Amino acid sequence: MSCLLPGMELDRATIGLVAEAERIARQLSVEHVVVASGVPAELLQHATRQADRVVVLPTKEPGDYQIEPCLAALHTVGAELKPRLVLLGQDTYSQEIAPRLAHRLQGCSIGDAQRIEIRDEKIHVTRGVYGGKAIAVVRANVEPAVVWTRSRAFAAEPERSAACQVEHHEGGTDDSSGSEIIERSREAASGVRLEDAQVIVSGGRGLGGPEPFAELGELAKSMKAEVAASRAACDAGWVSPSLQIGQTGKKVAPELYLAIAISGASQHLMGIADAKVVAAINTDADAPIFRHCQFGLVEDFRKVIGPLKEQIEESNG
Amino acid sequence: MDDATRQVLWNIKHVWVMYVLLVPTAVVAGYGVYRHVRQWRRGQPSARFDRPIERLARVLKMAILQATIWRDPLAGALHAMMFWGFVTLLIATTVVMIDHDFNVPIMKGSFYLYFQSLFVDCLGALAMVGVALAAIRRWGLRPKKLVFSDEANGILVLIFVILASGFLLEGWRIAATNDEWSSWSPVGLMVARVSTTVVSVDALRTAHLIVWWGHLLLVFGLIAWAPYTKLLHIVTAPLNIYTSNLDAPAGSLQPIDFESAEVFGVKNLEQFTWKDLLDLDSCTECGQCTSVCPANAVGKALSPRDIILDLQRQLPAMGRPLSGHTDVANEPSSIIADGTPLSAEALWQCTTCGACVETCPVAIEQYPKIVDMRRFLVMEDAQFPRTLQGALTSMEQRGHPFRGTQASRTDWADGLDVPHIKEVDQPEVLLWVGCGGALVDRNQKSTRALAKLLQHAGVKFGILGRDESCTGDPARRIGNEFLFDTLARQTIETLNSHQVHTVVTACPHCFNTFRNEYPQFGGKFEVYHHTTYLAKLIGENRLTLDASQIGTITLHDPCYLGRHNGITDEPRQILAKVSEAPLIEMEQHGTQSFCCGGGGGMSFVDEPPDQRVNVERSKQALSSGADTIAVACPFCTTMLEDGVGALQSDRKVVVKDVAELLWDSVENSNAAKADVGDRDKS
Amino acid sequence: MKILVCLKQILDPEVSPRDFQVDPDRLEAVLGSASLVTNIFCENALETALQLREGSDSEITAMTFGPDDAEETLRKAFALKVDHAYRIATPEIPHCNSAGAATVLAAAIKKLGTFDLIMLGRESGDWGEGQTAGLVAEMLGLNCVSFVDQIDIVDAGVHLQRQTDVGREKLVSDTPVVVSITNTETNVPRIPKTRDIMLAHRKELTTWTLDDIGLDEEKVTRAANATQVVELYIPEETSSCEFITGDSLDDRIRELAQRIANIVQSV
Structure with missing residues (x-):
């Protein structure tokens, strides 16, 4: 089963998540049930063409999420459906639900899955460990395996010809909760969240100070990109820590990630593992970032950023 | 030529008054120095008396020969002129004392003519040139590294008046006594000639009497006042050079005995060594350290001179129980304070390059004090720039x-x-x-x-x-x-x-x-x-x-x-x-x-x-x-x-x-x- | 308020990739010349707890489990002046995953009695699954709030704040509650004072065996066996980067701009 939780939209991450569940279900020859809670109608619509069943849990209002009731409802449905695999996304809610749901369903939980395979009838999850320095394949010895995934990395699946029905479930019995979300505020931040950004321009220690970030901002504007930074740049106080990409920062999945004056520590690379194209500008041809790039330019960023911006603006027309 | 001499204390009566005045002068000056000695003794121990030959050589080079002061040629020249001038005048006065008070007739003959008259006259004139250059520098050129204070102005004026009145006294004596050896005192002779064209010899005699006592009072006054001003360095600088770190700027940082130290690093003046405190009292405010400080050169807050002077300013209050301050277990607050030369910001700008120590003409060790205060910030206060934490x-x-x-x-x-x-x-x-x-x-x-x-x-x-x-x-x-x-x-x-x-x-x-x-x-x-x-x-x-x-x-x-x-x-x-x-x-x-x-x-x-x-x-x-x-x-x-x-x-x-x-x-x-x-x- | 902070000692995440090796038989990382450090998110949790204590009448207990080396983590916590510290001395449990860890921690917490706040790091810098807090909560039958970056004590319990994918959230929670802490600008771990580091070695640290908390190795291993590592390897670096060449810098920049524009326009 795959779980769609409040806050999810019809985007690459969710499409990838449902598609992966659909593929695994086929491999395991089991039913694919999408369990959704407080998601938009078009997402449900999409789910009906990817799954055998779509079960909708009740919410007070669209998008409403409370930890304990949501968990209780998923537990109830899970107990009824007895899935072999429960797939969740990478968002905050999925991550916090996964281990607890696994425990309640007496299964096992595995986090941060980059790939899911069936070997010898068993569920195997591939994931980066030790700050991206190693890859581990973990086998689920007990089921259900409740797995939260880097679903942005998963490919889409063609829609089924026939849509299934949307069923409404009465949810869990336990509505009492000692913890309650009492306020929720959309960030007033300008632009797109880094996690959703399609293009990211990121700067690192090699920039040497906060001032080149202004130029980076200009370049980003020409590329319709968001600006991000490496941990070194954030630690130095050049930019806000909220821009940090990496193991202890944000994990992003843009179409293009342009790394400028970033050497490419493994922890940083872990944050951009899901990027489609990585490009870099760095003076050092031996910098690790180039080993993870599709293309790159060995040059001092100071000589590149200005003219690059002009060139891109030109080609934008 | 062998009978060449002059009458000591010509025209002066009631000379005993001078000896009486000497007592309060010595007491005031002595107390002025003692005050500081007492403060230094409150400092922590530091072994600074090994290798005496090297130390004496250093004093000879830096204090007597003024070797390190020439980095700033103008300042070096004017200081050397005044220094050697006054040293000569001091020797001349000593000669007078030996001759007159101890009745050893040495002030005669060619020694009198070559040294006591000609040489002293020339060196006195050189000191006057030094004063003039100092005046031009202080009031005309106004270099950034100087401290502009009433005290400094006052000292310069006082020195000028003392030197000038000395020459007037000499000239007027020559004029009034018709000194036959006057050509050996060129400046005095010039004063005599100019004076006699203006007023009568009788008038000069009266003026001489008044100016003599005035000159005496000013000299005694300066001696008494000196330990309360930057002139204290006349005493402290040679002492400081003698006890300086012979390997500086290297070897300046000392280990801490972590088992016994009450405070790690320096929070208050009490944690400095006595040598650090002597350093503070040796500063001549010349500003050489700040002028070579790379952090200061790029416009940062750090100024080693101001750090030394600010610490010096706090010296009198050292160790005094703060009356009326009962806060925080009666502990004096840290000397490190925002908005002062001792701000944490400034302390975190020092590269410990050692240029300040290397250039200081009186062998003050500036950057080790900065490190001492950093020790407090890091080990006791756990406060420092975040990137340093990494x-x-x-x-x-x-x-x-x-x-x-x-x-x-x-x-x-x-x-x-x-x-x-x-x-x-x-x-x-x-x-x-x-x-x-x-x-x-x-x-x-x-x-x-x-x-x-x-x-x-x-x-x-x-x-x-x-x-x-x-x-x-x-x-x-x-x-x-x-x-x-x-x-x-x-x-x-x-x-x-x-x-x-x-x-x-x-x-x-x-x-x-x-x-x-x-x-x-x-x-x-x-x-x-x-x-x-x-x-x-x-x-x-x-x-x-x-x-x-x-x-x-x-x-x-x-x-x-x-x-x-x-x-x-x-x-x-x-x-x-x-x-x-x-x-x-x-x-x-x-x-x-x-x-x-x-x-x-x-x-x-x-x-x-x-x-x-x-x-x-x-x-x-x-x-x-x-x-x-x-x-x-x-x-x-x-x-x-x-x-x-x-x-x-x-x-x-x-x-x-x-x-x-x-x-x-x-x-x-x-x-x-x-x-x-x-x-x-x- | 009684606060428990669980700390994990891990292989230094910043060990250079060249020094990092895995044991292909044991399917574990090799310590080699690398150091053992306290997991950064655990340090964030401890810092959050220390800040909470500053404004309230609270007591902080630090806990970890593992072999003797793990004691160092608690000594560091002592240097930051936690009130008590407990280590559950466990043999090296192969692949002690989140489930195994939560089993040990939950049993120890049960033995220690009630805490108002049980704080853990968001995830660890080694295996980084971010599951332990949730599992501990389930095993203790408590509520759990994850990714918290700010805690305020209020009459009714605690106010918790966190950043989620849909925005900033404020929660009110009864105590006891299990909280996982993430890093933010305000909970950068402080540096201990030197004197406190020296004193930390004299503080009394309680060491319990699995037996003391009513567990045995087999029980932990059984819990941990829910999942099993079957492969662990260092990925081969595939250098497929195409370096942009050209006669002049202008040419190279033009080429780079073209490639970037192609991708950007297709988005």
Whole structure:
């Protein structure tokens, strides 16, 4: 089963998540049930063409999420459906639900899955460990395996010809909760969240100070990109820590990630593992970032950023 | 000529009044000095009386001969004129005293004429010139490094009036007594001649009487007042020079006994040593330290002079129980305070380059006090810039300060077949790579060059590889003595366990730590900076060089090589072999080099873009016009390369370690030989 | 308020990739010359707890489990002046995953009695699954709030704040509650004072065996066996980067701009 939780939209991450569940279900020859809670109608619509069943849990209002009731409802449905695999996304809610749901369903939980395979009838999850320095394949010895995934990395699946029905479930019995979300505020931040950004321009220690970030901002504007930074740049106080990409920062999945004056520590690379194209500008041809790039330019960023911006603006027309 | 003399105390009656006045003068002056002595005695112990011959020589050079004051030629000249003038006048007065009060008739004959008359007159005139220059400087030129105060103005006026009235007295005596030897006192004679054209001799006699007493009162007044002003340095400066650190600026930082110390570092004046407190009272406010401070030069708040003067200002309140202050267990608040010269901000701008200590004419040790206060901030207050926290934590956890580095200790040696020291049979030297040489990509090239040079010269050497760890230099200068203590003991133990006796390192910071600081912890090694060692190899003809390929070079002397350890010739010897073009010297070079900005842990702190020491130094290096900026320190390499990069010069100027340049030269020589060989074959 | 902070000691995440090795038989990372450090998110949790204590009448207990080496983590916590510290001495449990860890921690917490706040790091720098807090909560039958970056004590319990994918959230929670802490600008771990580091070695640290908390190795292993590592390897670096070449810098920049524009326009 795959779980769609409040806050999810019809985007690459969710499409990838449902598609992966659909593929695994086929491999395991089991039913694919999408369990959704407080998601938009078009997402449900999409789910009906990817799954055998779509079960909708009740919410007070669209998008409403409370930890304990949501968990209780998923537990109830899970107990009824007895899935072999429960797939969740990478968002905050999925991550916090996964281990607890696994425990309640007496299964096992595995986090941060980059790939899911069936070997010898068993569920195997591939994931980066030790700050991206190693890859581990973990086998689920007990089921259900409740797995939260880097679903942005998963490919889409063609829609089924026939849509299934949307069923409404009465949810869990336990509505009492000692913890309650009492306020929720959309960030007033300008632009797109880094996690959703399609293009990211990121700067690192090699920039040497906060001032080149202004130029980076200009370049980003020409590329319709968001600006991000490496941990070194954030630690130095050049930019806000909220821009940090990496193991202890944000994990992003843009179409293009342009790394400028970033050497490419493994922890940083872990944050951009899901990027489609990585490009870099760095003076050092031996910098690790180039080993993870599709293309790159060995040059001092100071000589590149200005003219690059002009060139891109030109080609934008 | 033998009967040449003059009447002492001519025209003066009731001379006993002078002797009576001498008593309060001596009491007031004596109390003024005693007050300070009492304060110094409150300081912590410090051993400063060993090597007396060296110390006396230092006093002779710096105090008597005024050798260090000439860095600022105008200030040096005017001070020397006044100093030697007044010393002469003091001797003359002593002669009078011996002659008159002790009845030893020495003030006669040619001694009287040559010394007591002519020489004293000339030196007095020289002092007047000095005063005039001082006046022009203080009130006309107004250099930034001076302190402009009523006290300083008052002293200058007083000195002028005393000197002038002295000449008037002399002149009027000559005129009134018709002194037959007056031509031996040219200035006095001139005053006499001018005076007699204006007034009658009788009037001069009266005026002489009044001015004599006035002159006496002013002199006594100045003597009494002096210990309460910057003139205190007349007493303290020689004392301070005698007790100074003979190895300064190196060897200034002392270990802490962590078991017994009540406070780690300096929070209040009481934690300074008595020598530190004497330092404060020795300051002449000349401002030389601040004028050479690289942080100050780029517009930062740090001013070593103001730190010394602010501490000096707080001295009178030292140790006094704060009346009415019952807050926080009656503890005096820290001397480190925002908005003063002792702000944490300023303390975190010091690169410990040592220029202040090197230049101080009275041997004050400024930067060690800054480190003492940093010790308090780091160890007791746990307050310091966040990026330094990263460096310190990394040193503690991983034994190197470069947080986030992707390199390992031996990446630089890929393909070079450099063995671990334990695999070398009877090694000549240990190559101590240092964190800067191993873990910073840029410097790996320099380290490779050095290793290849050693191999080329057939030196039997090894490295410690993963067994190497930070010597602790940044930790000590950042003020984390506890961490330094740990790292130092570990390193010494590692070296001893590998039976290392001789160490070669390309890092002046490691070099300085091995040479000047590990002996404090019982670690005694023969240590060479790579420039010294390579110069030695060249001298032994173990390297073949070709100097034709490398263009013009300027050399940036690393502070911890040149100023702190006096090594300035060896890198120049190497560069002379590397390039045919003569070395282009920057204005500030050798022991007076200008810091790259990276010492004292400051390469781990972000500087505001418009206040970067490395950019300033890079500007100086670029304006030398040289094609290559030679360096001899991994920190300097990266600081200057960044600085040159930030300046976006159109000229292609490269920053290279001396070892890299030398290796280029060896390779060029090999290529030339190969060429010859090829030609021979064909 | 009684606060428990669980700390995990891990292989230094910043060990250079060249020094990082895995044991292909044991399917574990090799310590080698790398150091053992306290997991950064655990340090954030401890910092959050220390800040909470500054404004309230609270008591902080630090807990970890593992072999003798793990004691260092508690000594560091002592240097930051936690009130009590407990180590559950466990043998090296192969692949002690979140489930195994939570089993040990939950049993120890049960033995220690009630805490108002049980704080853990968001995830660890080694395996980084971010599951332990949730599992501990389930085993203790408590509520759990994850990714918290700010805690305020209020009459009714605690106010918790966190950043989620849909925005900033404020929660009110009864105590006891299990909280996982993430890093933010305000909970950067502080540096201990030197004197406190020296004193930390004299503080009394309680060491319990698995037996003391009513567990045995087999029980932990059984819990941990829910998942099993079957492969662990260092990925081969595939250098497929195409370096942009060209006669002049202008040409190279033009080429780079073209490639970037192609991708950007297709988005």
